[in-house]
Amino acid sequence: MAAQDSVEHKYVYDFAEGNKDLKDLLGGKGANLAEMTNLGLPVPPGFTITTEACKAYLATGREPDGLAAQIEAHLESLEREMGRKLGDPQDPLLVSVRSGAKFSMPGMMETVLNVGLNDRSVVGLSAQAGGNDRFAWDSYRRLIQMFGKTVCEVPGEEFEHALDDAKRAKGTQNDLDLDADDLRGLVDAYKKIFAKHTGREFPQEPREQLDLAIRAVFESWNAERAVVYRRQERIPADLGTAVNVVAMVFGNLGADSGTGVAFTRDPGSGAQGIYGDYLANAQGEDVVAGIRNTVPLQELEQLDKKSYDELLDYMARLEEHYKDLCDIEFTIERGKLWMLQTRVGKRTAAAAFVIAGQLVDEGLIDLDEALHRVNGAQLAQLMFPRFQLDHEFQPVAKGIGASPGAASGKVVFTSARAVELAAEGESVILVRRETNPDDLNGMIAAKGILTSRGGKTSHAAVVARGMGKTCVSGADELDVNVPAKKFIVAGQTVNEGDVVSIDGTTGKVYLGEVPVMPSEVVQYFEGELNPEQADDALVKAVHRIMTHADEKRRLRVRTNADTGADAARARRFGAQGIGLCRTEHMFLGDRRELVERLILASTDEEREAALAALLPLQREDFIDIFREMDGLPVTVRLIDPPLHEFLPPLEQLAVNVAVAQERGEDVAKEEALLAAVRRMHEENPMLGLRGVRLGLVIPGLFAMQVRAIAEAAVEVTRSGGSACPEIMVPLVGAVQELETVRAEAEKIIAEVVGDSGVEVLIGTMIEVPRAALTAGQIAEAAQFFSFGTNDLTQMGWGFSRDDVEGAFFWRYLELGIFGISPFESIDREGVGRLVRIAAEEGRAARPGLKLGVCGEHGGDPDSVHFFHEVGLDYVSCSPFRVPVARLEAGRAAITTTGSDSR
Ligand code: ADP
Ligand code: MG
Ligand code: MG
Numbered sequence: 001m002a003a004q005d006s007v008e009h010k011y012v013y014d015f016a017e018g019n020k021d022l023k024d025l026l027g028g029k030g031a032n033l034a035e036m037t038n039l040g041l042p043v044p045p046g047f048t049i050t051t052e053a054c055k056a057y058l059a060t061g062r063e064p065d066g067l068a069a070q071i072e073a074h075l076e077s078l079e080r081e082m083g084r085k086l087g088d089p090q091d092p093l094l095v096s097v098r099s100g101a102k103f104s105m106p107g108m109m110e111t112v113l114n115v116g117l118n119d120r121s122v123v124g125l126s127a128q129a130g131g132n133d134r135f136a137w138d139s140y141r142r143l144i145q146m147f148g149k150t151v152c153e154v155p156g157e158e159f160e161h162a163l164d165d166a167k168r169a170k171g172t173q174n175d176l177d178l179d180a181d182d183l184r185g186l187v188d189a190y191k192k193i194f195a196k197h198t199g200r201e202f203p204q205e206p207r208e209q210l211d212l213a214i215r216a217v218f219e220s221w222n223a224e225r226a227v228v229y230r231r232q233e234r235i236p237a238d239l240g241t242a243v244n245v246v247a248m249v250f251g252n253l254g255a256d257s258g259t260g261v262a263f264t265r266d267p268g269s270g271a272q273g274i275y276g277d278y279l280a281n282a283q284g285e286d287v288v289a290g291i292r293n294t295v296p297l298q299e300l301e302q303l304d305k306k307s308y309d310e311l312l313d314y315m316a317r318l319e320e321h322y323k324d325l326c327d328i329e330f331t332i333e334r335g336k337l338w339m340l341q342t343r344v345g346k347r348t349a350a351a352a353f354v355i356a357g358q359l360v361d362e363g364l365i366d367l368d369e370a371l372h373r374v375n376g377a378q379l380a381q382l383m384f385p386r387f388q389l390d391h392e393f394q395p396v397a398k399g400i401g402a403s404p405g406a407a408s409g410k411v412v413f414t415s416a417r418a419v420e421l422a423a424e425g426e427s428v429i430l431v432r433r434e435t436n437p438d439d440l441n442g443m444i445a446a447k448g449i450l451t452s453r454g455g456k457t458s459h460a461a462v463v464a465r466g467m468g469k470t471c472v473s474g475a476d477e478l479d480v481n482v483p484a485k486k487f488i489v490a491g492q493t494v495n496e497g498d499v500v501s502i503d504g505t506t507g508k509v510y511l512g513e514v515p516v517m518p519s520e521v522v523q524y525f526e527g528e529l530n531p532e533q534a535d536d537a538l539v540k541a542v543h544r545i546m547t548h549a550d551e552k553r554r555l556r557v558r559t560n561a562d563t564g565a566d567a568a569r570a571r572r573f574g575a576q577g578i579g580l581c582r583t584e585h586m587f588l589g590d591r592r593e594l595v596e597r598l599i600l601a602s603t604d605e606e607r608e609a610a611l612a613a614l615l616p617l618q619r620e621d622f623i624d625i626f627r628e629m630d631g632l633p634v635t636v637r638l639i640d641p642p643l644h645e646f647l648p649p650l651e652q653l654a655v656n657v658a659v660a661q662e663r664g665e666d667v668a669k670e671e672a673l674l675a676a677v678r679r680m681h682e683e684n685p686m687l688g689l690r691g692v693r694l695g696l697v698i699p700g701l702f703a704m705q706v707r708a709i710a711e712a713a714v715e716v717t718r719s720g721g722s723a724c725p726e727i728m729v730p731l732v733g734a735v736q737e738l739e740t741v742r743a744e745a746e747k748i749i750a751e752v753v754g755d756s757g758v759e760v761l762i763g764t765m766i767e768v769p770r771a772a773l774t775a776g777q778i779a780e781a782a783q784f785f786s787f788g789t790n791d792l793t794q795m796g797w798g799f800s801r802d803d804v805e806g807a808f809f810w811r812y813l814e815l816g817i818f819g820i821s822p823f824e825s826i827d828r829e830g831v832g833r834l835v836r837i838a839a840e841e842g843r844a845a846r847p848g849l850k851l852g853v854c855g856e857h858g859g860d861p862d863s864v865h866f867f868h869e870v871g872l873d874y875v876s877c878s879p880f881r882v883p884v885a886r887l888e889a890g891r892a893a894i895t896t897t898g899s900d901s902r
Contacts, residue, residue: 011053012070014077015046020322025050027242029100032342039321041314041339045081046095046246047074049214051102054240057218071214075245082247087206091128092121094139094248097213099220101241104343105229106462109241110150110220112213113283114143114248118204122187133180135253141183142283144190144202147209151216154197162189175292176281210245217243225437228444233467234819249338251331252283256304259284259331262297262311264319267327267347267465268401268456268505270354270537274298274312276328277455284329284340294455307337318342323364324373325355346465348404349378350538357541367548368894374545375891376861376884381405382542383525383880385516387503395508396490399450399475402461407448407470408501408513411494413482415442422446429500431487433480434473435460443469448502450509452478452487470504478509525573525883546883549890550574555867556874557885558633560854562586564624570879574886577633577724578625579786579876580854583705584641586621587614595646598701599680600672611704618705622712626723630716635726635786635854635876637765638705638741642690643698644680653677686791686800691731691765695741702729706745710752710760717758726761728786733768735777742781763850766838767791775838779845786876787835789855789863793822796831823856826863832870839870852876861888868892 018026018034026034030048037043049071056064079085084093094116099109117125117140126136148154163175166186170177178186194202203209220226221241230237251259262276276297279287287294300308311330314337318326327345331338347355356370365373387393387406409427412418415438418430422445430446432439434453443449443463448470451460455474464471479488485496494500494511501514523529524539531543558579559570567578587595594613601607625634648656653674660667682688695702706727713723727745732738742762749760764781766772767788775785794801801823809821818827826832835853842849852874857863859881867875868889877885 008066008070009052009064010070011050011064011067012074013048013050014074015043015048018048023102024239025052025242027051027100027102027244028104028343029098029341030242030244033244033246035321036318036339036342039317041317042337043339044247044249045078046244047078048100049243049245051240051242054218054221054242055238057215058221058240063215068211071210071245075210078245078247086210087116087118087121088124089120090124092116092124092206094121094125095210096244096246096248097210097217098244098246099217099241100244101221101235102239103233103235104346105226105233105235106346106459109223109226110217111285112143112146112150112216113285114139115147115209115213116206116248117143118206118209120204121206129250129253132253134178134183135250137180137183137187138178138252139250139283141186141190143209144187144194146285147202147213148190148194148197150220151212152194152198154194158193158197159190162186162193165189214243214245217241225440228440229463231813236819237816246340249331249333249336249340250283251279251333252281253334255280256334257281257332258300258303259287260294260297260300260329261287262315262328262330263325263345264315264327265325265351265355265358267325267345267351268404270325270347270351270358270541272358274315275456278303284331304332304335307332307335310337314339320364323359325351346462348465349381350404352378353382353541353545354537357537357544360544367545368552371545371548371552371887371890371894374887376864376888379521379542379887380881380884382521382538383519383883385522386505386519387501387510387514388517389514393501393510393512393514396492396511397475397477397509399452399472399478399507399509400456400461401503401505401507402456402458402473403449403464403467403469403471404505405448405470406501406503406514406516408499409447410497411487411500412442412446412496413480413485415439415445417496418442419445429502431478431480431500432460432482434458435463443467448472448504450475450478450500450502452476452480464504470502472502472504472507472509475507475509526569527572546574546887546890549887551890552893553868553886553889554893555864555872555885555889557882557889558635558852558874558876559879559882560858560876561625561879564628566879567625567628570882571628571632573879573882575632575879575882576874577635577876578629579635579852579858579874580728581625581634581636583618583621583637583639584645586618587639587646591617592646595643596673598698599643599647599676600669604699607698608700611700615704615708618708619712619715622709622725623716626712626716626725627721629723631722631724633724633726635728635763635784635852636705636709637728637730637854638692638695638702640691640730642680642682642685642688643694644677644682644685647673647677647680650674650677650681684800686794692729692737692741693731695729696737702741703744703748706748707752710749710758713758713760714752714754714756717756723758725758726763726784728784729762729764730788731768731791732764732766732778733770733774735774735781738764738778738781761850765791765854766835766842767795767855769795769834772834772838776841776845779842779849782842782846782849784850784852785838785842787838787851787853787855787872789826789831789835789853789857790823792834792855793827793831796834797822797827799823825860826857826866828866832866835867836870839872859885864888865892865895 015034015037020031020035023031026048086093096113098111122136122140126133145159149156251257258280260278266275277294278300279294325345329341352374356373359365409429412428421428427447429448430442431450451473461473501510556576558577559575560580561567598610657670713725716723761783763784765788766785851872854876858875859877
């Protein structure tokens with residue numbers, strides 16, 4: 001064993017040693033650099049320090065044993081390969097130090113370029129570049145700037161101000177007008193800034209630069225903005241980042257050099273073609289930062305046909321290889337193309353569907369894989385409403401449709417103000433010249449993001465697309481003045497608080513609030529667009545993938561609907577029944593008065609009269625719904641909330657009584673109501689007299705509802721329809737409760753149904769933990785179970801939902817006690833375990849017991865997968881979530897092990 005102990009842990013991999021499947025260890029960037037290297041694409045040589053080294057560093061605060069020596073060895077072999085030594089005064093090797101986690105976190109983490117430059121090697125670099133002083137000093141000032149900002153936390157603005165000063169002194173706006181002398185002066189200014197903030201000189205020792213930069217990349221994993229981004233994107237906090245050390249290639253050597261980004265298809269729409277931005281005479285970060293205006297990639301064909309053709313060839317090869325949309329970073333150094341990064345590219349929801357469809361057509365993937373590549377969150381996005389435009393609304397500006405959607409809201413200019421107003425419940429549009437990682441919280445809070453600069457690949461665009469947030473970038477007609485909190489467009493001034501509307505598909509900007517209309521995908525689900533005829537690639541792709549999901553899924557999808565209209569819409573959206581028809585709203589409005597009579601009844605006669613008056617109204621409600629759901633099951637839940645919810649609040653009644661007394665009016669009824677409210681007051685209404693408990697305490701209440709359901713079913717059936725009611729008893733915790741209700745209900749049903757052929761099932765909700773734990777007994781009395789996962793979560797955790805979400809969930813999320821609210825997505829280990837137990841023990845007691853879920857989890861993608869695994873028969877969710885649940889149920893049925901759907 002001793003021999004094994006001495007085997008050193010491998011922390012550093014040469015690019016030739018890795019491949020694309022090693023993302024956990026090498027990060028996405030490193031794994032894909034390795035993959036491209038092995039495909040024979042021109043990647044500058046380099047090596048990757050693993051995420052394990054990072055994790056070890058973060059855990060202990062120092063580099064793990066052996067790391068330094070391994071870096072040394074790989075650096076030496078890199079120097080040998082390049083024929084140069086790091087920071088050599090005559091002919092320096094320079095490297096970039098690049099972060100790269102398993103999941104891409106655009107702009108969140110750190111990269112330092114030109115490591116190895118110092119006062120001496122800058123001269124050597126110039127000489128090697130044929131006496132190109134300008135290039136050498138430009139590279140050096142970039143190093144000090146990036147190193148200062150990311151490694152030593154020097155405020156970035158200070159460097160930017162110095163750069164602006166230099167440009168102003170030169171009388172130019174363009175950094176390309178700065179010559180070698182200007183840049184040499186700028187290096188001096190930068191060094192002073194560096195020394196002022198760090199209390200030391202800029203490090204001249206190349207190896208020290210390298211080690212500090214590596215350490216800074218490790219630490220950037222825990223930078224606040226990275227933490228915020230991970231939480232938003234639900235990326236686990238313990239993955240760590242890899243570090244890539246890559247030999248520098250130079251896009252800033254002159255007009256025959258440059259740098260760019262490219263997509264193999266349009267990440268916005270999915271359309272085939274060549275998309276990207278190119279910037280001549282620049283280093284990589286200039287493109288992403290949106291600092292200078294890029295040209296469309298197509299123009300590279302004129303500038304450098306050889307590199308352009310070569311790039312197109314590599315793009316085709318990468319697509320073929322990854323069988324998906326790829327995005328690429330490249331640099332051209334004096335006519336020689338270098339590939340600096342690729343990955344399976346982020347895309348909009350629409351593009352995800354369109355591309356999946358195209359790849360099936362091209363024979364690269366099959367329909368299962370296409371289904372796997374889209375998800376319910378994307379589909380939900382495509383169901384967002386869109387602007388309804390008429391002549392009244394003319395755009396005042398047009399930028400780039402960077403992330404689709406239609407958003408209206410009050411203009412704000414800072415992240416902090418966005419967060420503030422959003423917390424007050426306002427919709428806001430964050431307007432900036434360009435965003436940077438510090439704007440992240442504001443971007444999360446905003447309905448939409450509008451910038452005056454930057455392309456499809458700017459920070460704003462990339463981050464907004466990732467979040468599924470509407471974004472228009474590069475609307476350069478906007479003159480944005482952040483300090484003055486206003487922007488000017490088309491001669492008009494728009495101040496903070498004014499309302500604007502932005503269309504992230506077309507890039508158009510409107511003043512005021514533009515009304516919205518249903519999206520194409522919703523029109524398709526509504527049956528208003530025929531997918532065979534639509535010349536719309538998106539509708540066709542959605543149709544095709546939904547059809548496949550429906551074929552594959554085992555789970556049925558029902559809807560929660562309380563009215564005929566909701567039921568009808570849900571049915572058009574593909575619902576296969578109603579899983580939850582709440583009856584409480586049927587006691588509101590002008591029926592309240594009957595409920596008051598019921599509550600105040602002091603004799604059997606009074607109570608029976610009130611119930612008798614409610615019966616026909618209830619019957620009509622059910623007839624309407626049974627007609628709409630003709631032939632499909634309808635689960636009706638008997639009344640659930642505490643009755644005092646139907647009475648006016650205590651304070652209001654007290655005032656009414658006082659006012660009426662003052663006026664000398666008859667206050668008998670108000671006083672009676674007031675007394676009732678006082679009597680019925682509960683400290684914990686959610687745990688009080690509600691659900692089945694009401695049915696057992698108030699004679700005739702459930703009986704009236706059962707009778708209304710049965711009579712409605714008989715009437716619909718007699719008139720040629722087919723009603724399949726399932727009566728559901730809420731809040732059962734013990735089989736005896738259910739047995740009592742059931743005995744009475746069965747009598748009524750037998751009497752009403754007679755020989756009409758109508759069959760009425762009786763079952764229960766499983767939403768009290770005790771019910772889940774005694775499911776075997778309860779199943780003896782229940783023909784079906786429906787999991788009420790909202791209450792089950794509430795009671796399982798002991799959370800009062802209305803109180804906890806606002807009060808402290810943020811802290812729980814921050815501490816990572818849970819990654820997502822258990823009300824949003826089912827807590828598999830705890831509440832999910834209750835579901836599992838009840839499903840197993842229920843089915844053991846009554847084979848074939850019908851199982852469903854009717855909490856809001858029924859429309860949550862992750863929860864749908866869980867319910868599939870547990871073996872439920874159906875999920876039920878709100879009408880708009882029905883397509884999402886269908887899609888996810890299909891995905892759950894084909895999910896292959898180990899696949900990564902992010
Ligand atoms: P990010 O993850 O933020 O894109 P990168 O590590 O990709 O950061 O680097 C930032 C920019 O610097 C990119 O445009 C990249 O192409 C460029 N870059 C990185 N390494 C090199 C290199 N060795 N030579 C030239 N440019 C580089
Ligand atoms: Mg990059
Ligand atoms: Mg409930």
